[in-house]
Amino acid sequence: MIYKFEDYKKVEIKRNHLNLGQTREDGASFQVNSRYIEKDGRPWIGVMGEYHYVRDSRENWEEELRKMKAGGINTVASYVFWIYHEEIEGEYDFTGDRNLREFVELCQKLGLSFVLRIGPWCHGEVRNGGFPDWLLKKGCKLRENDPEYLSLVEVWYRKIFEQVEGLFFKDGGPIMGIQIENELTDNAEHLGELKKIALRIGFDAPIWTVTGWNSIYGAKFPLKEFLPVFGAYVDAPWLDHTDRLPPSKHYTFDTCRNDAAIGMDLIKDVDDDGWRLPYEDYPFATCELGSGLPASYIRRPFVSPMDAYALSLVKLGCGNNLVGYYMYHGGTNKIGKLSTLHESKATGYPNDYAILNYDFQTCIGGYGQIRDQYKLLNLIHLFLNDFGDILAPMEHVPAEQFVNADDDADLRYCMRTDGESGFVFVNHHQRGMILKDVVDANIDTGKVTFPSMNFTGQVACILPFNIRLGDRLLDYATAQLLCQDGSTFYFAAVPGNAPKYSIDGIVYEVDMTADDTELKVGDISIITLSWERALDLRKVDGEIYFDEAVMTVSEYVLENIDNPFSLSYPEMFALGNGSRNITYKKIIAQSPEGLVEIKEKYDVAQLYVDGKLVADSFYIGVPWQVSASLILYGRDAYIVYSDYDDVNVYRDYDNC
Numbered sequence: 001m002i003y004k005f006e007d008y009k010k011v012e013i014k015r016n017h018l019n020l021g022q023t024r025e026d027g028a029s030f031q032v033n034s035r036y037i038e039k040d041g042r043p044w045i046g047v048m049g050e051y052h053y054v055r056d057s058r059e060n061w062e063e064e065l066r067k068m069k070a071g072g073i074n075t076v077a078s079y080v081f082w083i084y085h086e087e088i089e090g091e092y093d094f095t096g097d098r099n100l101r102e103f104v105e106l107c108q109k110l111g112l113s114f115v116l117r118i119g120p121w122c123h124g125e126v127r128n129g130g131f132p133d134w135l136l137k138k139g140c141k142l143r144e145n146d147p148e149y150l151s152l153v154e155v156w157y158r159k160i161f162e163q164v165e166g167l168f169f170k171d172g173g174p175i176m177g178i179q180i181e182n183e184l185t186d187n188a189e190h191l192g193e194l195k196k197i198a199l200r201i202g203f204d205a206p207i208w209t210v211t212g213w214n215s216i217y218g219a220k221f222p223l224k225e226f227l228p229v230f231g232a233y234v235d236a237p238w239l240d241h242t243d244r245l246p247p248s249k250h251y252t253f254d255t256c257r258n259d260a261a262i263g264m265d266l267i268k269d270v271d272d273d274g275w276r277l278p279y280e281d282y283p284f285a286t287c288e289l290g291s292g293l294p295a296s297y298i299r300r301p302f303v304s305p306m307d308a309y310a311l312s313l314v315k316l317g318c319g320n321n322l323v324g325y326y327m328y329h330g331g332t333n334k335i336g337k338l339s340t341l342h343e344s345k346a347t348g349y350p351n352d353y354a355i356l357n358y359d360f361q362t363c364i365g366g367y368g369q370i371r372d373q374y375k376l377l378n379l380i381h382l383f384l385n386d387f388g389d390i391l392a393p394m395e396h397v398p399a400e401q402f403v404n405a406d407d408d409a410d411l412r413y414c415m416r417t418d419g420e421s422g423f424v425f426v427n428h429h430q431r432g433m434i435l436k437d438v439v440d441a442n443i444d445t446g447k448v449t450f451p452s453m454n455f456t457g458q459v460a461c462i463l464p465f466n467i468r469l470g471d472r473l474l475d476y477a478t479a480q481l482l483c484q485d486g487s488t489f490y491f492a493a494v495p496g497n498a499p500k501y502s503i504d505g506i507v508y509e510v511d512m513t514a515d516d517t518e519l520k521v522g523d524i525s526i527i528t529l530s531w532e533r534a535l536d537l538r539k540v541d542g543e544i545y546f547d548e549a550v551m552t553v554s555e556y557v558l559e560n561i562d563n564p565f566s567l568s569y570p571e572m573f574a575l576g577n578g579s580r581n582i583t584y585k586k587i588i589a590q591s592p593e594g595l596v597e598i599k600e601k602y603d604v605a606q607l608y609v610d611g612k613l614v615a616d617s618f619y620i621g622v623p624w625q626v627s628a629s630l631i632l633y634g635r636d637a638y639i640v641y642s643d644y645d646d647v648n649v650y651r652d653y654d655n656c
Contacts, residue, residue: 005397047381051065055330089135100160114173115176115179115209116160118198119182179210209287231326232286247430253318283321286324289326292330297604300649309377316462361620399414463476493529493530565611577648589628597625599623
């Protein structure tokens with residue numbers, strides 16, 4: 001079957017219409033036009049990963065940031081949670097795991113840009129959205145232009161500024177972006193005032209952002225002062241019901257940037273007052289593509305690697321020109337001096353989250369474990385880091401026939417093109433559904449027609465056409481373009497398809513009897529990797545290598561015991577029906593290296609070491625991974641868990 005596209009329409013680029021962008025004396029620059037971000041005068045697609053310094057140990061930061069960079073991340077983002085730094089009014093803590101300056105300096109050392117999310121309200125599944133309890137007791141109107149509130153925010157902003165002074169882009173530092181507030185949808189005046197305060201203090205960055213989503217037509221904000229950034233998640237653990245969600249539109253090539261589902265636990269529906277965010281004035285940028293999700297007590301999503309990969313690929317096909325993940329690296333909540341610091345019903349939020357666990361099932365887990373979506377997403381990141389300057393100016397062109405999320409038969413595809421060259425995006429994955437095989441598909445871009453391809457099982461890919469490889473013209477490839485090393489170009493074979501390359505009008509078919517095959521055409525070399533081999537490909541600071549590291553799993557022994565101590569947080573076992581049995585077992589790790597995978601089935605579990613809670617979990621259908629170093633020989637370690645039974649929760653993993 002022939003698959004075609006709608007007609008290409010060139011869109012004029014608007015420039016100098018926003019109060020954004022900056023050029024240093026040395027010529028380095030970031031600028032924002034209506035289609036994409038420019039870095040040093042060239043189109044640039046940032047690959048941004050969220051990693052919260054306070055949710056990890058200071059001694060881990062550099063190693064974990066190196067992992068992020070090896071996964072293709074070029075920009076790190078983090079909230080600065082007020083409650084973590086000023087839990088008690090007037091007592092500030094930026095030491096140890098809270099040392100913001102050291103974390104940003106490490107990003108600079110490793111050549112990573114940084115986006116500073118200064119709130120003051122952040123969310124992030126933190127107690128009060130990051131507000132200290134004492135602030136809530138002041139009686140002033142929060143998140144509004146109340147003079148008392150603004151005065152307190154200014155004091156807080158000044159404390160943050162003291163930590164990052166001299167690290168802004170203008171200073172030669174890594175901070176190229178600053179986000180104000182979060183999920184504030186209907187108070188443009190307040191967002192503008194917060195930026196004025198930050199500027200007055202000395203904050204300075206080429207790009208200022210706000211979250212752009214709202215339940216209707218996008219958030220309201222001072223239109224010239226910010227770049228709106230968007231998000232998309234595979235499920236919604238923040239919802240207060242246990243119903244299965246309908247098939248997500250995020251796996252179709254729907255170009256709507258505004259995901260009304262994000263923040264629906266807090267954002268209220270509003271009447272249509274005629275407001276519409278002028279999306280055409282801004283590049284499509286994301287800060288919260290869900291490469292994982294946390295589990296709330298009543299909603300426990302299981303995120304598969306393909307869920308994360310296909311989501312990112314689809315948004316890229318729809319025109320996304322800043323690929324930002326939340327979270328890219330998981331972590332562990334701290335316990336404060338006065339209270340726990342997690343989001344809960346007790347603090348006025350719709351759902352209960354684990355006290356400590358913020359693993360997020362994401363690319364890099366809370367203990368540094370590499371998950372399969374890290375490897376899959378890196379296929380996209382390799383491409384963006386080497387060819388993003390080509391892709392960024394290209395327009396999205398939809399398929400001739402749009403495919404809805406509940407359609408399990410028709411091919412989902414689109415392209416991005418400049419009218420002559422481009423990339424075809426194909427997604428054959430829908431979370432929670434099995435799609436029917438699509439065979440003998442001939443994709444006709446209007447410039448070239450790809451040879452017959454099959455899309456079976458779970459597969460999503462990016463196919464280039466009319467792209468220059470050195471001095472050669474690649475008419476098309478039925479393999480996914482990854483990266484470049486001089487005159488050598490790396491591709492990944494799309495599962496179920498023999499790689500074919502048309503170069504300067506001559507067709508070459510590659511025999512994939514090995515994991516990698518080299519094709520030489522004149523002065524260029526094409527290396528085609530099997531899909532599995534491509535997952536290990538890395539490129540860091542221009543060096544290409546294969547990472548074949550395997551996660552170490554430590555064996556453990558469980559011993560049945562009676563209740564040996566009083567629980568610090570027994571209320572977590574009373575969630576739901578509150579009547580389940582609680583089991584105590586002594587746990588002994590055979591080695592302090594790697595991870596312990598606890599395979600017991602439970603509803604709620606807690607791990608205590610020497611009487612202190614060090615880890616916890618809601619069961620999500622897979623073994624619970626904890627660091628073996630938590631359970632060292634000679635320490636008393638106990639796992640405490642409630643029975644797994646038919647409690648009233650949505651177990652998403654039963655349907656995926």
